[in-house]
């Protein structure tokens with residue numbers, strides 16, 4: 001079914017990411033051999049088991065908000081919650097969700113041109129530093145998900161910044177198959193996208209094999225929304241003022257925990273099997289009380305205000321769309337602090353917004 005050349009894509013990507021290091025580097029922790037993620041029947045919790053590190057249950061404790069496009073929140077996003085939540089209904093009419101699995105990795109592989117390559121992240125101890133260092137076609141990635149990816153401890157993850165400019169083989173733009181929810185349509189950072197202060201685009205296509213994920217990080221100035229189209233994701237989200245000890249960021253300069261290692265570190269903190277059948281799960285006992293846990297299912301959109309730390313694990317092979325933006329209220333709240341920390345950035349941003357406003361009123 002797959003072209004013989006396909007393996008070279010992943011092999012080359014791995015070489016780009018870890019140089020000529022022994023191939024063992026991808027299997028050194030043994031996680032792939034010993035790891036199991038089980039979703040509860042009610043869809044609200046995930047138990048992670050690792051023979052070497054223990055068992056931990058993560059139970060969803062995050063509010064669901066029914067969402068109607070054009071109605072539920074103001075177009076500026078001013079009345080969005082100040083806490084992470086899950087919006088239900090944003091994706092209901094999206095073509096990307098038609099037939100349930102329209103944007104599954106299998107369907108994307110069929111619909112994308114073979115020559116189109118997508119940026120990858122990931123790899124052992126590399127997740128944060130490997131952004132867009134290598135790329136593969138969707139067909140190569142599909143094969144990776146069911147072959148080498150199964151034995152890689154922290155699998156490669158398509159984290160592609162070109163969703164806005166990509167087309168399927170038949171010419172349809174990817175971005176025409178979903179709609180940005182109206183409350184996220186006004187990005188105050190749009191005026192500085194592409195500049196030194198916002199070099200990365202705001203919109204990403206994420207396609208991740210089971211056990212791939214995004215290591216812990218925050219977006220200090222930007223809100224984010226992430227819609228899941230296929231698969232299942234497990235999120236742990238900490239408030240901006242969390243004690244940094246919970247983030248597991250302080251293990252030394254070269255230490256770069258992949259998402260799966262982060263989750264298993266917590267599992268290792270338990271002496272005996274964690275009981276997921278009660279509300280007294282791992283999260284409740286070990287993590288700070290404001291921690292949000294989300295078991296995200298297709299059609300659900302996670303909303304994150306700026307500054308909330310998050311770590312995300314693909315429990316099954318998953319496809320998602322991820323956007324970041326500066327809401328008007330956040331620009332107003334954070335500008336002064338930004339000015340004190342980085343005057344050049346703050347002034348550049350303010351001036352760009354003023355230019356944008358002047359151009360818009362000239363165009364009227």
Ligand SMILES: O=C(O)CCC(=O)C(=O)O
Pocket residue numbers: 204206213214224226233310312313320322323
């Ligand atoms: O779905 C994921 O892997 C999370 C993505 C994420 O954290 C981000 O885009 O900031």
